[in-house]
Amino acid sequence: MIDIVFLVISVVTIFSSLMVVRAKKLVHSAIYLAGALIGTAGLFILLKAEFIAWVQVLVYVGAVVTLILFTIMLTRKGEEE
Amino acid sequence: MSYGLLAPEIILTIVGLVIILLGLLITDKSKNMIGYFGAAGLVVALGYVLKTMTAEGSFFYNALVIDPLSQIFKLIFLIVSLMVVIASISYFKDNRNQDEYYALILLSTVGMMVVASANDLVALFVGFELASMSTYVLAGFEKKNPASLEAALKYFIIGSLSSALMLFGMSLVYGVTGSTNIPVIIEFFKTNPMMATNSLDIIAMIFLVAGFGFKMALVPFHMWAPDTYEGSPSVVSSLLAAGSKKMGFVAAFRVLVLALVAIRIDIQMTFAILAVITMTYGNIVAISQRSIKRMLAYSSIAQAGYISLAFVVMTQMSVAGGVLLALGHALMKGGAFIAVALVGYMVLSDNRNAKNLDDIGNFAGLGKRAPITAFSLLVFFLALAGIPPSAGFIGKFVLFYSITIEAVAQASNWLLLVVIIAILNSALSIYYYARVIRYMYVLPPNGEKIKEPTPYVVAILLAVIGTIGIGIYPEPFIQMAMNAASVLGV
Amino acid sequence: MFSDYAALIVLLPVIAFVLTLFLGKKLPHGGAYLPIAAIAGSFIISLGTFLEIYPTDGIVQQSMPWFAGMNLGILIDPLAVVMLMMVSFVSLLIHIYAVGYMSHDPAKPRYFAETSLFTAAMLSVILSDNILQFFISWELVGLCSFLLIGFWYHKPSAAAAAKKAFLVTRVGDVMFLAGIVLLYVNMSEIITSRAFSVGPENFILQFKTMFEAIPLINPTQLTYITLLFFGGAIGKSGQFPLHGWLPDAMEGPTTVSALIHAATMVTAGVYLVARTFPMFAATPATLSAGVPDSLLIVAYVGGFTALFAATMGLVMNDIKRVLAYSTVSQLGYMMLALGTAGAVVGAQAVGISMFHLISHAFFKALLFLCAGSVIHAVGTNDIREMGGLFGKMKITGTTMFIAALALAGIGIPFINIGTAGFFSKDMIIEKAFEYGELKGDFIPYAFAIIAALLTSIYIFRLWFMAFTGKPRSERHSHESPGVMTRPLMILALFALFFGFAHLGFYDYLNKNFELMTGEKAALEGESLQMSPIIVLLPVIVGVLGLLISYAIYHRRMLDMSKLVSTQNPLYKLLLNRYYEPKIGADIIGVKLTHDVVAQSGEFVDRKIIDGLVIDNIIGNTLFKLGEFVRKLQTGVVQNYASVTILGIGLLIIILRIKFGGT
Amino acid sequence: MAALISLMIAIPLLGAIITFLTRTREQARSIALLTSGLSLVISLILFSRFDSSISTIQFGESYPWIASLGVSLKFGLDGIGMPLVLLSNIVIPLTVLFAWGETKQANQFYGLILLELVGVLGVFTSLDFFVFYIFWEIVLIPMYFLISIWGGPRKDYSAIKFFIYTHVASLVMLLAIFSLYFNAWQVSGVPNFDMFYLLKNYSVIESPLLKDAIFLALLFGFLVKMPAVPFHTWLPDAHVEAPTAGSVILAALLLKMGGYGLFRVILPILPFSGSPGKLISLMAIIGVLSILYGTFLALAQRDLKKMVAYSSISHMGYVTLGAAALIPLSVSGAMFQQFSHGLITAVLFMSCGVIQHSAGTRIIHDLGGIAKHMPKLAFLMLAGFLASLGLPGMSGFIAEFLILVNSYFTLPTFVILALFGIVFTAGYHLWAMQRAVFGTYNEKLGHIHDGADYGIASMAILVLLIIFFGLNPNPVLTMMTTNANQLLNFVVLRGVIT
Amino acid sequence: MSLYTYLLISAIIFAIGAYGIITQRSGIKILMCIELLLNSANLNLVAFSSFNGNATGQVFAIFSIAIAAAEAAIGFAILVALFRVRDTINLDNINILRW
Structure with a gap:
């Protein structure tokens, strides 16, 4: 059971990471980044580091990704990408 | 447990925070006083470090230690910061945001000092990042200047990449040894020599080399340095080249030297190749530069190459030589960048809209236009080229000499070859220094004599006195460096 | 008493040199009286010394240590004292003459300073008691000749001649120096290995020490040493093949020519061989039985030069050039005497040679001064433009005729009446014959006798062309002033009567080397009874030459235009001096040395070492590399x-x- | 007074600093002349108190400096150093006097000259290898400036070439010093940079290869400085472009540092090197090569100054040859050649300077007959040229004579080769005189003036000294011989020569 | 789930991040890739911490997350500032400083 969960989470994480790079639109990249980070948080939970997982979600997903989205908004000019 | 020995860090942190607070309260006009305040804080900290040069202590569960190695590097960082701050009093005169500037300088200095004292990978990382992040901002401090921002961006990207690499390396080290405390790590490696063939160790070490090498600007982790030094405000370049760079060295001394000795990997050759490539690359590329800052950046890379020779043989003498050269280089390069800042000021006072402030053409006739600056630059250049009596000479002397000793002791021809290449390199470097000297003293000036602003002059003369002083009376400094090296027990 | 002050013989002219150089401008006649007084002083001391040592057969030796085991010293033995007297005396007369001759030259002070130094250097050569001091003085003589030949330095030909003189003699000097090097090495090996004593009074390069060490020196090495010395003598005395500088040296003032080519410089070479004669005589005989190798070579070189130079004397048109070749030729005789007579009568040869040297000094100085007087009067050197001068210049003409007689060696044999040259030259030719008889080698004799004929022809050609016939130029000519003619007359007296001193002279000089080393130095040959024809022959050829010249140049009995034309290859060869200036200066001096060796060196230096290695390979490569890596x-x-x-x-x-x- | 040597070095140093700070030309040159003159006085005092009969160090001084490296400030003089100290102190005041009329940045000019004096005095007196090296390097800097500020058209190229070339050589030498130091340290366990101590311990090194490597590195350092063919190409360029004062100092003093190194460092260790025979041959070959090559190259030059520069190479070849011969008198001859060449070459370069100044050119073909308008110069120049071509009665002859005569014992072939050079040496000197000074006056030059009085005066003093030491070399030669004998005691003991 | 599985995942993420940094042109994307790198390091730390049985790794990870956030803030601030003066964040065009 744990194995399957682990497998799913890791596949999601790796896929999301890959899509961060491969996505055409910056916004999609940012969403995938959030996915990858959350996936990692999942792995943290599997590693019995629940506190770190929470910090990860709060700080990364909550703060960093938001920051990224803001930046994308601020640096968008016309019909870029 | 008394935290007295950490007083310099504490003082600087408080002064930095007070400066931010002051910035909110006082008028833009009176902000020009903040620089003096910062300088005063640095002087106090410096005095304290000088007083405790030989002190020993350890704090926060052995995460920070005070020992001769940490003290001599703190000395370097504080002197550089002091020079930079004093020079900035002129450079950022009437700048509305100078409160932030000084606060950042002080905080980055604290970061560097933490690295110097770090006895734990966590503390090391935190200090590293503190210093780095402050300097990212400082590099881009001229927000209207595309070059400054570009410099900051490049610095930031390569810097974060390196931090990530370093962190990754640290995580591997932690994984292998189960601890982040450096002495424990070393002990672990010592008692488990079988691990030496474990590729995780090697990968970890290389990641650490990459992380520190970024700060040291070793080839191939140097690419950011010329661009950043060129684009940043000259005083910040001074801080980067003279101070922040040394942070990489102290970290490398703390971790790498010991770890490598402990792992007993014979990576002499690898380091030798890195060092040789670094110095040769730096010197060769420096020859054809027209921008003085860029030239100084490449020369800085070359100097990093010399200093990293200390890792090749890793004897007490060689580490002492590396420390001495680091000290000397901090003074020489820091002073040189500040002098370049002064030239930029001079050019701007000729023509407010001048571009390419650091173009070599602006140095024509500097000997007449700004005699103190020109003379100081002359001293710095000759010292960088290793001409006695100067700090550069003493450092190189001890360093090259320690390697020759090893070469003779090991009857190793290639080590001797390394020294010869290093020596030829240092001769080659004269070529581009002399070019600037020629501009300063031989070519006719293209402007009137200027009055050199006192803060700049004070900062530069500080460096000149240090450079020549170490050259003339090197004994205490050699002792200090030897003590520092003895901490490592190599 | 005089001998105690022997050092003053050299020092007086040196002092005069310094004083004249710096004060000359402020003194009358360019300070000419300073050197005259000084040289007169030298002459008096020389004479006084002679009078002191002659009766007692004494010699004067004074020595003091100099540097590195070398010494400075004075040696006055018979050989030296006669030379001293001759040099100081002739030099004195020439100086007096020069007061008149140079009276119009603005650079008189320099002239008198230089001649004074020149005399001092020559006197120092004679006085030296060691080979190093000898060499140093010898070189100073060369220097002064350089300065004096180039006295009118603004004339390019004079500057070139001065340079040539210095360089050509320098070739000889280097050989001399090499000889000294070799000698020194041998001497010091003898001293260290064979317990040969060298004390504080006995220095390594002193002649005395050298002569004592002769038996210990490896004979082959001795041959090398002496031949290298002779190389120096060849250069200085203008022997073949280093004779070329001497005729060119006529670019200086005529008084200088008289000084250099008559009395002093050129005789230094002969003096060198005479001075080191014991060494020459001690060389092994490998080339010809019974004749020491070095003497054989000296004889041949001297004999050949005597003839060779005389041939060129026949065709020269410059009055001074004729005399110059005559000098070269006569120096050849002196060398010949040292070689041939040395082989048969040993050290007596020195006396024979020196006697000719001194008599030659008188008549050759006279010839030059007369030539100077003529040039002074007609303003040209070319004898083709002179003629009929005898009417206007009786004193000059007469004295010059006397000198010519002396040069041609005219005299009456058997009753021993004749000019100085008669005694001295005939003795040499006789000894050459004796050598031929004893050693079965008549070549030197043949050289000598043919050269004697040619000598007579060219000198009388000169006299007849200059003093007889119709004047060939419009120039108003007149007799020279008294200050010039009086020295001529004095010299003429010597040229006429000096010969009668020959027996005493030979006796005195024969003792020379015994006095110095205290032992008999060389072999003694028994005298040969000569057939009368041999005794008469030199005089016969002399008179014959006079008659031929009279016939051709005075009476015009033969038309010479066929012979004397550039169509005649022999004439052309002679006129071009056997192409010696071309080969020596142009081909060896300029083409080979400068254009080939030096320029290719320059190429290697600039293009290869500097250009290719330093600039291109090291410099440019680094720069290019930098430019590349930078990208x-x-x-x-x-x-x-x-x-x-x-x-x-x-x-x-x-x-x-x-x-x-x- | 104990600290005479350090006083002698300190006075010009102080003078240099003051000179830099002066504002007017008069002040600058007076202070320069005064301080260099004071230094001369001290050196004369030293000279008069010097005992020529002993070979040990005299007037020794020692102050602690960098204890951890075993460096101390040791100064002292012996027969090797004393004459050169005297020479330096003679040449520098005369150079200042010669350059009395300098107008361009006069304070810097005279200050740099004084700094040169400090440097060479330091080199010739220091007995600690570290200190020796420091002075050795210091000398480069003022010379670099003298060439690059006051130099001719290609001064940049020449100055940098001079600097890098000689600097590389010094660094190679530094490597050898390291090895010596380390070796001595291993022997005693105490760090010590004392020169004699390091040299004494050279023989302890085991590997013959390493010994030779150290030897060659040191030799290279000195030969470049001398300079010897084929490491000479920096010299003609530097000389041609340098101002007269710079050329004088360069040729008269800086080149002597190389020769000094041969006597001070090379000869004591030569017998203990791995293959002494080969190294001696090497030195001899380089010496003779320099003599002949320098001569022929001088023959090819069109520029008077360049010709003199090549003649320097040729003359310094005698020093190498004499040193390589390892005979006491050849070695002292070589030392004397250094002293004598210092005086002679100064006159030659001053002559070139006066001609350049007056006639505006130094190209021999463009000159001609200048004796007409410059009689004093022509006279002194002639004297210098004659001294340079080895005319007896002048100091050059004594030196060359001693070298040639004594080197013949051990190196006969080389001496014979060297002798060939003599004729050509005379050749180019006289050729230049004939073309440039004598002959018809070249009217294209316009009306030119004779040299200024101070220049002529300093040249005249030098000529007098040349003649004085040519007639009486003993004042310096005796002390040289004493030390040469002591140096070669080693050699004989070692059996390198018998 | 052995330690090496986690290390493998971390290595893969690291490789992807590195790949992104090399290939991407947008400054923002590069920053995101750097976050990925840091993330992989954190994963390492936590994994090691968990398998080594001591909490130091987790502590380290917390520090690193906090620092990464701060770093990101600075990075984006620089990007925005640069955008204001250069009107682009395409890094290919940001090369006035070179050679």
Whole structure:
């Protein structure tokens, strides 16, 4: 059971990471980044580091990704990408 | 447990925070006083470090230690910061945001000092990042200047990449040894020599080399340095080249030297190749530069190459030589960048809209236009080229000499070859220094004599006195460096 | 009493040199009286010394240590004292003459200073008691000749001649120096290995020490040493093949020519061989039985030069050039005497040679001064433009005729009446014959007798062309002033009567080397009874030459235009001096040395060592490399990151390969 | 007074600093002349108190400096150093006097000259290898400036070439010093940079290869400075472009540092090197090569100054040859050649300077007959040229004579080769005189003036000294011989020569 | 789930991040890739911490997350500032400093 969960989470994480790079639109990249980070948080939970997982979600997903989205908004000019 | 020995860090942190607070309260006009305040804080900290040069202590569960190695590097960082701050009093005169500037300088200095004292990978990382992040901002401090921002961006990207690499390396080290405390790590490696063939160790070490090498600007982790030094405000370049760079060295001394000795990997050759490539690359590329800052950046890379020779043989003498050269280089390069800042000021006072402030053409006739600056630059250049009596000479002397000793002791021809290449390199470097000297003293000036602003002059003369002083009376400094090296027990 | 002050013989003219050089401008006649007084002083001391040592057969030796085991010293033995008297006396007369001759020259002070130094140097050569001091003085003589030949330095030909004189004699000097090097090495080996004593009074390069060590020196080495010395003498005395500088040296003032070519410089070479004669005589005989090798070579070189130079004397048109070749030729006789007579009568040869040297000094100085007087009067050197001068210049004409007689060696044999040259030259020719009889080698004799005929022809050709016939130029000519003619008359007296001193002279000089070393130095040959024809022959050829010249140049009995034309290859060869200036100066001096060797050296230096290695390979390559590597810094940050990551990858791979592991 | 040597070095140093700070030309040159004159006085005092009969160090001084490296400030003089100290102190005041009329940045000009004096005095007196090296390097800097500020058209190229070339050589030498130091340290366990101590311990090194490597590195350092063919190409360029004062100092003093190194460092260790025979041959070959090559190259030059520069190479070849011969008198001859060449070459370069100044050119073909308008110069120049071509009665002859005569014992072939050079040496000197000074006056030059009085005066003093030491070399030669004998005691003991 | 599985995942993420940094042109994307790198390091730390049985790794990870956030803030601030003066964040065009 744990194995399957682990497998799913890791596949999601790796896929999301890959899509961060491969996505055409910056916004999609940012969403995938959030996915990858959350996936990692999942792995943290599997590693019995629940506190770190929470910090990860709060700080990364909550703060960093938001920051990224803001930046994308601020640096968008016309019909870029 | 008394935290007295950490007083310099504490003082600087408080002064930095007070400066931010002051910035909110006082008028833009009176902000020009903040620089003096910062300088005063640095002087106090410096005095304290000088007083405790030989002190020993350890704090926060052995995460920070005070020992001769940490003290001599703190000395370097504080002197550089002091020079930079004093020079900035002129450079950022009437700048509305100078409160932030000084606060950042002080905080980055604290970061560097933490690295110097770090006895734990966590503390090391935190200090590293503190210093780095402050300097990212400082590099881009001229927000209207595309070059400054570009410099900051490049610095930031390569810097974060390196931090990530370093962190990754640290995580591997932690994984292998189960601890982040450096002495424990070393002990672990010592008692488990079988691990030496474990590729995780090697990968970890290389990641650490990459992380520190970024700060040291070793080839191939140097690419950011010329661009950043060129684009940043000259005083910040001074801080980067003279101070922040040394942070990489102290970290490398703390971790790498010991770890490598402990792992007993014979990576002499690898380091030798890195060092040789670094110095040769730096010197060769420096020859054809027209921008003085860029030239100084490449020369800085070359100097990093010399200093990293200390890792090749890793004897007490060689580490002492590396420390001495680091000290000397901090003074020489820091002073040189500040002098370049002064030239930029001079050019701007000729023509407010001048571009390419650091173009070599602006140095024509500097000997007449700004005699103190020109003379100081002359001293710095000759010292960088290793001409006695100067700090550069003493450092190189001890360093090259320690390697020759090893070469003779090991009857190793290639080590001797390394020294010869290093020596030829240092001769080659004269070529581009002399070019600037020629501009300063031989070519006719293209402007009137200027009055050199006192803060700049004070900062530069500080460096000149240090450079020549170490050259003339090197004994205490050699002792200090030897003590520092003895901490490592190599 | 005089001998105690022997050092003053040299020092007086030196002092005069310094004083004249700095004060001459302020003194009347350019300070001419200073050197005259000084040289007169030298002459008086020389004479006084002679009078002191002659009766007692004494010699004067004074020596003091100099540097590195060398010494400075004075040696006055018979050989030296006669030379001293001759040199100081002739030099004195020439100086007096010069007061008149140079009266119009603005650079008189320099002239008198230089001649004074020149005399001092020559006197120092004579006085030296060691070979090093000898060499130093010898070189100073060369220097002064350089200065004096180039006295009118603004004339390019004079500057060139001065340079040539110095360089050609320098070739000889280097050989001389090499000889000294070799001698020194041998001497010091003898001293260290064979317990040969050298004390504080007995220095390594002193003649006395050298002569004592002769038996200990390796004979082959001795031959080398003496031949190298002779090389020096060849240069200084203008012997073949280093004779070329001497005729060119006529570019200086005529008084200088008189001083250099009559009395002093050129005789130094002969004096060198005479001075070191015991060494020459001690060389082994390998080339010809019974004749020491070095003497044989001296004889041949001297004999050949005597003839060779005389042939060129026949065709020269410059009055001074004729005399110059005559000098070369006569010096050849002196060398010949040292060689041939040395082989048969040993050290007596020195006396024979020196007697000719001194008599030659008188008549040749006279010839030059007369020539000077003529030139002074007609303003040209070319004898083709002179003629009929005898009517206007009786004193000059007469004295010059006397000198010519002396040069041709005219006299009456058997009753021993004749000019100085008669005694001295006939003795040499007779000894050459004796040598031929004893050693079965008549070649030197043939050289000598043919040269004697030619000598007579060319000198009377000169006299007849200048003083008889119709004047060939419009120039008003007149007799020279008294200050010039009086020395002529004095010299003429010597040229006429000096010969009668020959027996005493030979006796005195024969003792020379015994006095110095205290032992008999060389072999003694028994005198040969000569047939009358041999005794008469030299005079016969002399008179014959006079008659031929009279016939051709005075009476015009033969038309010479066929012979004397550039169509005649022989004439052309002679007129071009056997192409010696061309070969020596142009081909060896300029083409080979300068254009080929030096320029190719320059090429190697600038283009290869400097250009290729330093600038191109090291300098440019580094710069180009810098320019290339610089481009790697693209300014694009992703590339930077790539380099970083690639670098890490590379490091990992390297270390993995090196250490393996999992 | 104990600290005479350090006083002698300190006075010009102080003078240099003051000179830099002066504002007017008069002040600058007076202070320069005064301080260099004071230094001369001290050196004369030293000279008069010097005992020529002993070979040990006299007037020794020692102050602690960098204890951890075993460096101390040791100064002292012996027969090797004393004459050169005297020479330096003679040449520098005369150079200042010669350059009395300098107007361009006069304070810097005279200050740099004084700094040169400090440097060479330091080199010739220091007995600690570290200190020796420091002075050795210091000398480069003022010379670099003298060439690059006051130099001719290609001064940049020449100055940098001079600097890098000689600097590389010094660094190679530094490597050898390291090895010596380390070796001595291993022997005693105490760090010590004392020169004699390091040299004494050279023989302890085991590997013959390493010994030779150290030897060659040191030799290279000195030969470049001398300079010897084929490491000479920096010299003609530097000389041609340098101002007269710079050329004088360069040729008269800086080149002597190389020769000094031969006597001070090379000869004591030569017998203990791995293959002494080969190294001696090497030195002899380089010496003779320099003599002949320098001569022929001088023959090819069109520029008077360049010709003199090549003649320097040729003359310094005698020093190498004499040193390589390892005979006491050849070695002292070589030392004397250094002293004598210092005086002679100064006159030659001053002559070139005066001609350049007056006639505006130094190209021999463009000159001609200048004796007409410059009689004093022509006279002194002639004297210098004659001294340079080895005319007896002048100091050059004594030196060359001693070298040639004594080197013949051990190196006969080389001496014979060297003798060939003599004729050509005379050749180019006289050729230049004939073309440039004598002959018809070249009217294209316009009306030119004779040299200024101070220049002529300093040249005249030098000529007098040349003649004085040519007639009486003993004042310096005796002390040289004493030390040469002591140096070669080693050699004989070692059996390198018998 | 052995330690090496986690290390493998971390290595893969690291590789992807590195790949992104090399290939991408947008400054923002590169910053995101750097976050990925840091993330992989954090994963390492936590994994090691968990398998080594001591909490130091987790502590380290917390520090690193906090620092990464701060770093990101600075990075984006620089990007925005640069955008204001250069009107682009395409890093290929940001190369006035070179050679």
